[in-house]
Amino acid sequence: xxxxxxxxxxxxxxxxxxxxxxxxxxxxxxxxxxxxxxxxxxxxxxxxxxxxxxxxxxxxxxxxxxxxxxxxxxxxxxxxxxxxxxxxxxxxxxxxxxxxxxxxxxxxxxxxxxxxxxxxxxxxxxxxxxxxxxxxxxxxxxxxxxxxxxxxxxxxxxxxxxxxxxxxxxxxxxxxxxxxxxxxxxxxxxxxxxxxxxxxxxxxxxxxxxxxxxxxxxxxxxxxxxxxxxxxxxxxxxxxxxxxxxxxxxxxxxxxxxxxxxxxxxxxxxxxxxxxxxxxxxxx
Numbered sequence: 001x002x003x004x005x006x007x008x009x010x011x012x013x014x015x016x017x018x019x020x021x022x023x024x025x026x027x028x029x030x031x032x033x034x035x036x037x038x039x040x041x042x043x044x045x046x047x048x049x050x051x052x053x054x055x056x057x058x059x060x061x062x063x064x065x066x067x068x069x070x071x072x073x074x075x076x077x078x079x080x081x082x083x084x085x086x087x088x089x090x091x092x093x094x095x096x097x098x099x100x101x102x103x104x105x106x107x108x109x110x111x112x113x114x115x116x117x118x119x120x121x122x123x124x125x126x127x128x129x130x131x132x133x134x135x136x137x138x139x140x141x142x143x144x145x146x147x148x149x150x151x152x153x154x155x156x157x158x159x160x161x162x163x164x165x166x167x168x169x170x171x172x173x174x175x176x177x178x179x180x181x182x183x184x185x186x187x188x189x190x191x192x193x194x195x196x197x198x199x200x201x202x203x204x205x206x207x208x209x210x211x212x213x214x215x216x217x218x219x220x221x222x223x224x225x226x227x228x229x230x231x232x233x234x235x236x237x238x239x240x241x242x243x244x245x246x247x248x249x250x251x252x253x254x255x256x257x258x259x260x261x262x263x264x265x266x267x268x269x270x271x272x273x274x275x276x277x278x279x280x281x282x283x284x
Contacts, residue, residue, distance in 0.1 A: 001028040005102040007093050007126075008034040008080075010060060013108035015068055016144055020271070021106045022072035023149065024139065027176070031077040033100070036061050037085040037092055049084070057082050090129035102136060109140040109265055109272075128265055131246055131274045137169060141271040150177040150240040156184045156230060157201050159194060162245045166275045167205055170243040171212060173273065179240070180215040181205075184233055186223040195220070227263050234270055243273045 004021045008014045014034075021032045038056060043049035062080060069075045083092065097105060109127035124132075131138045155170045157163050174181045183205055185198045202218040209216035223229040234242060246261035265272050 001025060001030045001104045003100065003102045004030050004032045004104045004106060005093070005097050005100075006032060006034050006105075007089070007107045008036045008061065008065075010036070010064065011108075012144075015064065016141070017106045017108055018065075018068045018075060018078075019072060020139060020141065022074040024104065024106065025074050025077075030104075031079065032075055033096075033102070034061075034065055034078060034080050035093065035096055036080065036082045037089060038082060040084045040086070053082060053084070088126075088129070090126045090133075093126075093130050094133050097134060097136065104137055104139065105130060105134055106139045109142050124262075125266065128262055131261070131265060132276070134274075134276060138274045139271060140265055140274065142267070143269050150179050152182060152237055152239045152241075153177075153179045154182045154184050154230070154234055154237075154239045154242045155205065156226065156242065156244060157198065157205070158185060158226070159190075159197060160245070164201060164205075166243050166245045167208070169273070169275055171209060171214065173241065173243065174209070174214045175212060180217070181209050182233075182237060182239065183216065183218040184230060185218075185220045186226055186229055187220050188222045188224045226260050227267075230264070231268065234268070239270055241271050241273055242268060243275070246274050246276060 001024060004025060006014065006017045006021050008017075018032070018034065024030075025032060038053050040049045043052065057080065061082065065078060065080055069078060081096070083096075085092065093105070096102070107127055107130065110125055127140050131140065150173065153170060153174050155167065170181060173179065183202045185202065187195045187198060190198065198220060202220070206216050206218055219233070221229045221233070230242070242264065244261055244264060261274065265274065
């Protein structure tokens with residue numbers, strides 16, 4: 001991690017995102033950029049917009065960053081970037097990340113109402129849009145940080161094409177934070193040969209983690225879907241992070257069944273670290 005991007009909205013959630021960025025930057029000598037977007041359409045003239053953006057920057061945003069630095073000394077390399085909002089917020093974030101060599105994005109996910117299944121299926125939050133398209137890992141959270149370290153990391157594994165591609169990132173995070181790694185899979189809808197394949201994958205990761213002196217465990221749970229048992233397992237071990245893969249674009253069947261990654265990002269009570277899959281068949 002050399003450059004961490006935090007979309008900043010003058011909210012408590014954005015300050016919490018900076019806390020996570022400070023935690024992630026420990027030992028990395030990383031710079032942190034707080035990107036603040038201002039909607040220029042509400043101004044009658046360009047001059048009025050420029051005057052107000054200066055006021056917002058100096059009197060509202062910068063003082064919040066100064067306070068954040070006092071609390072988190074690791075944020076000494078933070079810089080503020082204020083831009084006029086000219087397109088979707090997610091597009092601004094992705095464009096900035098691409099053109100400024102950002103290799104990690106940290107942002108709050110507002111989620112969607114789980115009770116409104118149609119809204120969940122048809123609408124995407126800004127965080128989810130960024131997760132789908134970002135070329136770098138994206139760290140999202142819905143709750144305030146309960147800890148300032150990552151002690152327990154969950155690595156879900158399944159038979160999708162990209163599932164093993166997130167293993168190096170999970171191992172890297174476990175090494176960085178001296179965290180334990182918990183390999184998690186579900187098997188109710190799998191044949192015996194598929195279950196054997198899952199066990200083989202888990203064994204490969206366990207052996208590699210053990211070589212790197214990472215405390216590791218594995219579990220296969222009988223369940224017909226991933227989300228509920230994964231959330232229950234994360235609560236049972238008081239996990240601090242879940243590392244997932246996501247697919248880069250929505251398929252037609254997503255109109256009827258929300259993709260696993262979207263549901264996890266929207267409703268998980270613990271942070272999610274997402275890595276984009278390379279093809280449309282890669283799922284959470």
